[in-house]
Amino acid sequence: MQPIANRMLNYLQPQMYAKFTMLANQKGCINLGQGFPNFPSPQMLRDALSEEAQTESLQYTMTAGHPKLLNSASQFFEKQIGCKFNVDKEIMVSSGAQAVLSCVMQGVLNPGDEVILFDPAFDLYRPMIEFQGAKHIGVPIIPKKLNAKQDILKRYKNGKFDYSNDDDWNLDFNYLERVINKKTKLVLLNSPMNPIGKMFSTEEYNQLADILDRYPQVVVCEDAAYHHITFGQYQPFNYPRCITHPRLKDRTVCVTSAGKMYSATGLRIGFAVGNEEIIKGLKAAQTYHIFCLNPVIQTATAKCLDQTQDGKYFNSIRDLYEEQANMLLKGLVDSRLNMNYWVPQGGYFIVTDISNIQIPEKYFNDNGVRLTRDFAFAYYMINEFGVVCIPCSPYYENKQLGQNYVRWAFCKTTETIQEAINRLK
Numbered sequence: 001m002q003p004i005a006n007r008m009l010n011y012l013q014p015q016m017y018a019k020f021t022m023l024a025n026q027k028g029c030i031n032l033g034q035g036f037p038n039f040p041s042p043q044m045l046r047d048a049l050s051e052e053a054q055t056e057s058l059q060y061t062m063t064a065g066h067p068k069l070l071n072s073a074s075q076f077f078e079k080q081i082g083c084k085f086n087v088d089k090e091i092m093v094s095s096g097a098q099a100v101l102s103c104v105m106q107g108v109l110n111p112g113d114e115v116i117l118f119d120p121a122f123d124l125y126r127p128m129i130e131f132q133g134a135k136h137i138g139v140p141i142i143p144k145k146l147n148a149k150q151d152i153l154k155r156y157k158n159g160k161f162d163y164s165n166d167d168d169w170n171l172d173f174n175y176l177e178r179v180i181n182k183k184t185k186l187v188l189l190n191s192p193m194n195p196i197g198k199m200f201s202t203e204e205y206n207q208l209a210d211i212l213d214r215y216p217q218v219v220v221c222e223d224a225a226y227h228h229i230t231f232g233q234y235q236p237f238n239y240p241r242c243i244t245h246p247r248l249k250d251r252t253v254c255v256t257s258a259g260k261m262y263s264a265t266g267l268r269i270g271f272a273v274g275n276e277e278i279i280k281g282l283k284a285a286q287t288y289h290i291f292c293l294n295p296v297i298q299t300a301t302a303k304c305l306d307q308t309q310d311g312k313y314f315n316s317i318r319d320l321y322e323e324q325a326n327m328l329l330k331g332l333v334d335s336r337l338n339m340n341y342w343v344p345q346g347g348y349f350i351v352t353d354i355s356n357i358q359i360p361e362k363y364f365n366d367n368g369v370r371l372t373r374d375f376a377f378a379y380y381m382i383n384e385f386g387v388v389c390i391p392c393s394p395y396y397e398n399k400q401l402g403q404n405y406v407r408w409a410f411c412k413t414t415e416t417i418q419e420a421i422n423r424l425k
């Protein structure tokens with residue numbers, strides 16, 4: 001008997017994040033691996049959850065989302081990004097951005113379709129694409145240069161890095177031109193990016209739109225899970241986006257996460273907004289999967305959206321994350337690890353290049369299997385420094401391209417970041 005579907009066979013091992021969090025707990029490490037905030041979620045969310053638990057119905061609610069949440073989300077988006085989405089047709093709620101993305105894959109892709117990703121791409125995209133019998137193609141984003149300690153410190157003044165440099169990571173448009181074709185059904189991009197913290201510029205979206213003009217069948221999925229964490233010149237929610245780009249918005253579905261917005265990754269509420277025809281497919285996917293979400297959690301989230309519609313809360317959250325990013329990046333630069341660095345423009349993470357680092361040979365061996373450098377480095381960090389980071393090769397189609405990069409999460413308390421810095425000194 002083989003009770004497991006073939007498409008699942010490559011994915012039976014625990015996910016990398018769960019594995020590294022487990023190791024962090026077992027070995028008493030500082031966990032800068034998994035991207036969850038380790039500070040308390042806002043009291044307003046806890047209050048809303050208790051209030052709604054007493055009053056909200058616990059019966060099935062609408063598949064697309066509880067009407068109160070759809071209304072609140074629609075008003076929030078209108079206020080914050082200036083787009084008015086029709087509550088009945090252009091917006092949907094699912095169980096976190098992850099389930100929304102799964103609905104996108106199910107709702108948009110046919111077997112044999114091709115999906116373009118920009119590498120390094122969040123590693124859950126690839127299995128989701130494969131589960132639909134579709135094919136993923138990674139277009140690399142190339143670092144313009146490796147910034148050694150002295151280079152990156154030129155961008156550090158008065159306790160802050162200069163976050164306004166758009167040129168750290170460049171999208172390879174020639175590569176995109178070579179791989180896009182009539183079978184391409186979806187272009188999936190993420191801004192601010194997990195893991196590198198890049199945000200796409202208006203010029204990059206213009207170039208993308210020029211290319212996509214020749215491929216009318218292509219849907220764009222903008223994963224904006226971190227749309228409220230934008231540094232330097234960019235304001236929360238208001239930065240170059242596909243969903244507001246005049247030539248991309250009609251073919252875009254934009255995915256966001258209330259869990260990320262309220263620093264509560266266990267909340268499991270995510271949104272899709274965009275073109276009615278695309279959202280129709282997502283709703284159908286949801287109907288035959290989870291059917292609907294927990295109403296209490298939805299109406300509590302609606303209350304939070306109403307209370308934070310003026311954006312003040314998100315300005316303070318952005319400032320907090322920017323401070324943590326400055327602190328961690330300076331700590332990494334001053335550590336005894338001789339790495340190369342980039343300044344993230346948003347999100348939860350910093351990526352560093354480890355090509356200069358001598359990793360003891362024993363960390364390359366995993367029960368007879370030779371590991372890539374990023375994994376060997378992560379085990380070296382866990383065992384000899386007591387700090388967890390995340391290897392980046394899983395974010396690449398071509399794993400070799402990612403084997404010199406690792407990811408460090410700064411969505412952590414000052415005490416946690418300080419302790420990691422102390423251990424890396």
Ligand SMILES: Cc1ncc(COP(=O)(O)O)c(C=O)c1O
Pocket residue numbers: 035095096097098099122190193194223225256257258259260265268269270
């Ligand atoms: C880029 C990106 N998209 C989507 C998600 C999923 O978000 P959620 O926790 O709302 O499912 C994550 C979570 O880490 C992410 O990093």
